[in-house]
Amino acid sequence: MHHTTDRAISNINHLMQKNNIATVADLAKLIRVPQPTFHRLMSGENQDPKYTLLKRVADYFKITVSELVEKDLRVVSENNVMGDPENVSFTRIPVMGSAQLGSEGHWVPLDNGDGFIHWPSADPEAFALRCTGDSMKPRIKDGEYVVIEPNHGYLPGDEILLVTKDEQVMIKTFLYERDGVVLVMSVNEEHPPLKFPVGDVERIQYVAGIAKASLHGTY
Template sequence: MSHIQHVCVKYRLSRHRCKEKLDQRGLDSLYHRAMEMKLWIRLARKKAGLTQEQLGERLGVTKANVSAWENGRHEASFAQLTAISELAGLPLSGGEAQVADAPASIEKWQQEDASRLKALFDARNGSFSQEEFGTRFEIGSQGMVWQYLNGRRPLNIKAAANFARGLGVEVDQFSPRLADEIRRAASSVLDTIPSAPAAATQDTLGLRLTRVMAEERLDIPSLAHFLGVETAVVRAWIDLPESRLGLHHAVRLQEAYGYSPIWLVSGKGEPKLSSHEEAELDEPSIPLDLVEIPPGSFRRIPVVGMAQLGDNGHFCDIEYPVGHGDGYISFPTSDPDAYALRCNGDSMRPRIKHGEFVVIEPNRSITNGDEVLVKSQDGRVMVKELAYVRDSIVHLSSVNERHGMLRIPQDQIERMHFVGGIVKPAVWRPD
């Protein structure tokens, strides 16, 4: 039987029926023989005393993911099953063998590195899930991040540098040995200012950065310092063909030296922008259309409260007693129940600035991508962008890019109103 037929036959059968015949590597031993995987996950969760939502938070996934595992719609990864086993203290192989503390290939110093990294990750990660962190900082999938943090996969220089960049720390703080390797690698390479390559050969990121360094008299350490990354990251950009330059780094080089972000990222267009040319980045030009707003569409919108912006992207609305509002603003709206909130603080910049007003239209229908004012039952009030609603979970992306995706069960939302506009303080009028 061919390998392809072998795999097809295996997955037409249950794991338990085909194990002895087709699983020579013993991978299926991680599933409990006495019951299906979905029942084992439910048993382990209940043994740990966790709800589906709580287990999802521990693993960096949603409640819907856990529900899908327990209903057999999806299968958990090896890393996720191992984490569940450790949380519940329940062996994966039906009591015949406990999960190993770590693979045999992991040395003691690597396990110690993983412990230090996990402590830093728990302390400094903020609102990112493991999946979001792995994607944003180019580490890999949620399972890959989990394996690095729990000593199931040894750290390499690239992963260590990306973790350090994401957590805002030095590699020395969790892996002195890898930090020494990075320094030795740096000392073995002449970090001198390179010569500019021929124009015809500048078809890779490394060659384009080499040209920038030659023309601006930058060596690798100075470029790394300017962009706020480690020298190992710059060296990877130059040496590894699959490396990619982040758009925010390209924009910083454009602002400082005039290089086109499009050319830096993709090699297209001219290397430098002319003095009167603006960077287009990845957005098309939009024609200027003037639309006249009928005078009758403007209404007096009462300012009914103050939004005190917090340092976590949330705010509390301080409502005034009936008949004691704080003036009004003139705004075009057809919603008779529209109201406005005055915003104090800068935590939601650049979208909402201190002293500006948000106009709320409670009767407008809401679709994905709309900005909304959300008030949850625990008292949090926030302006977010509605990403999507799935499995009774509302997914909200942040107005401020420093904050990640927020997920709130639909039954815990007290109100969610459409944000009709953000208005400058100059249009405010007293009663």
């Protein structure tokens, strides 16, 4: 079921981008599903989602459950309104380093990079990091890649790359920034939210997606 769930998550992320749905919370509202329930699916925590949940998503996007969980909708949409194949334009996103993610994690930049990731992105400054360790399971597995789009905005509920001035590197869910504090939530909901003074944050950048190792290539 893990492969099926990973494919469904990938397809839902693609459909959200295609339909200008900014956050998981927004889609949960549109399909009338409790946000915590839908977040568990999209984070990979729920590896055995109920058929009724998948059908709500599929019905909203006017596709079948089979298409949602079995086909790679990022490559070709075989059942669009006109009945014609729809090609998705992929580009080469450079891998800029290796990241040990999580609290007190670190990022090791590589001078010459480490190949590229095939990914659909319009951000000319997009880059990828290879993730190591198991601190972000089940959302990010050892050896997978995060694709970062520095020029993409982010909203509450979006996953972000947060880098602190003391060089901690982590992938979190952005909750808010106010009163001089940034509040983020761990992908693993068993861990409590974290607060950072704005002055301690080096940068926050949008996570466009999680890429499997099979999407990695070399120049």
